Amino acid sequence: MSNIGVLIVGSGPAGVAAAESFRKAGGTSAVTIVTTDSSRPCFRPPLSKDFLRGDVSASEIELHTAQWFSDLGIELIRDDTVVSIDIHAQRATTHGGRSIFYAQLILASGADPKPLAVPGGHKALPLRSLHDAEVLRDAASGADTAVVVGAGFIGCEAAASLAHRGIATTLVTPDQVPQQKRLGFSAGERITDFLSEAGVQYVGGVKVSAVHGDSVRLDNGVSITTDVVLAATGVAPRTELVARTGISMAAERIAVDEHMRTSIANVYAAGDVALAINRIAGRRVLVEHWQDAITQGTIAGANAAGESSSWCEVPGFWTTIGDRTLKYAAWGDGYGRARLVEKEAGFSVWYETNGITVGILTLDADDDYAEGQNRIRSGAALPW
Template sequence: MTYVVVGGGLAGAKAVETLRDEGFGGPVTLIGAETVRPYERPPLSKGVLLGNDEPESVFVHTPEWYAEHDVTLRTGSTVTGVDRAAKTVRLSDGATVAYDKLLLATGSTPRPLPVPGGERALLLRTLSDSQRISEAVTDGTQVVVIGAGWIGLEVAAAARTRGAAVTVVETAALPLQAVLGDDIANVFANLHREQDVTFHFGAEVAGVDEKGVRLADGALLPADVVIAGIGVRPNVDLASEAGLAVDNGVLVDRRLATSDPDIFAAGDIANVDHPLLGQRVRVEHWATALNTGPVAAKAMLGQDVSYDKLPYFFTDQYDLGMEYVGYVARGASPDLVVRGDLESREFIAFWLVDGRVAAGMNVNVWDVTDQIDAVIRSGARIDPARLADPGVDLASLTS
């Protein structure tokens, strides 16, 4: 048996690690388009961008690990096609690699800014992107960040911490409004305002030129550096051209198997038939790559596994640290319950759907994520007053 992993990110790296940890001794090849070995992406908008973390700290494995574990690592190689009948992948240099089982972990690509001059905006996805932005953003630099999602806010926080003057442009009325709702979105808006970040909400970008960012209302926002964080597109072209089922990602079952039983998908591209949530879920966060890679590897080995992890992500902005676990379906109208104080930014927020906790966020409150996860998994209807009461132990809510 020969195993091939396409995608040199965290999901692919953890998959090949798991194959070896589970005792598979046959050929394993990991193919990545970037010229460096697999690395983790969260530090790119946090520690590396701040200058607190050395670039070398982001890598999943040491340079020697791949040879020591007999993993063929092909960096700087782009896979241009999958021949399912011949069970081979084709590389851009014309070479082919045969597989018995194949894992696609091709990740995502940042959406470019679709306005005149949009190519002037820097994007953040790769280690080189982070280093480029880090070099450009210094004390006194005028920075305009387009998009007030997680990446946009983290970049804004890093830039402001480095002494740059920061302006954020967002089409919605608040940052993260669609994800968090108005009350919690205002927590993040106020956090950044206290650090002298300027927001332009309800604003459309008309173009970018040498003077800065021009808004649709005619305003000019002077900028030395423009950074766009307006979302990503899952890299599903390879899967689609191979004839795999694709719809908002690559459709996979609970084992992360695609419509071809010998091909699996992990990370950003995996649209999972989630056994716990009872619906399809595709999540573009670090924990998804971390956890789907090993599950896919075990499934490729024939083990009866199931990916039932709840979506999880975290952020660090200034003195605010946050963890979020759970999933609120798009279009739902959840009820918000807060334990703690929004103004002091020490609280746990719960989103309830039909009386059950669907998601929870702990802000500057630690060591409670596992308990929140357990509450969600219980599916129990919980009295909102007990959720809001700091005197009620979270663990008791499921007993």
């Protein structure tokens, strides 16, 4: 049994940022992170890009060294899982038999990849953790062909990286173009072009019906022979544990205010498991992006140390598909109209609802990206 100040569940970007922020805000009590991962926390964005291509090693993408954790007085418990939380006793119990009392609890357990729910779908590899990426990279090292299922940004990035390795890669998705619902058809067409430039064959408008030992069967009757199958089919937040505690939930996530506080006074949540109120938007905004998880974790950690920080940034992310880097910022809950504007070296897509700017997507148009963020933040109209 141990007695600590702050217990953080999860070692992803939100959890590590929370620990660091707690210290920077002057928190002096003990800090413990409990994580299911066996490795030290890593920078996850390269897993589908540089790491998968073989350009960087595992040690090069570690977030921090063991000495960093030691210097900040942060205990990192790996290969263990919190299996129960007693909110009233302020105690967590782990699978490994630890009983940990806490003064402040920060829930940042992240998300798990959604499995490919078809016969044989368990044969498809996931891509979320460093271990997943190592398994995928090892499989790719002896592969001639690969199929990626799903055209989200992880799927597109990984498909381009596999093709970069000289693997004949096919991306399969029900979407006619990638990210059509989120970004619109015109932007999706451009992403399809990026994939083609990277050597990826895009097969849209179909679903996978089964995965066999050496092939993927589509619902149109076509079978694609493949050595490797990657399921990039989204993620599900790890909230099963929390749902049994009485902490308020919203849309299958932990409901938090703009300060990352849950319905329990000394409990915070951040990252993929949280559905937080954004102070500028004035409503709960769903995010599943690396930088937003860092931002929310930073707020949670600072507030656990006694500050009163709030979430007021416009959510967004960058994605690199082959040699093309897209930058996106938006409230993320839809738009009324999208307009693509050609630029000298790239393009911008402006998103509006009732004349108000709600999103911006750019390729090599940083001025538009900065202006778009400002217009989203202020609730301004489009710039024409």
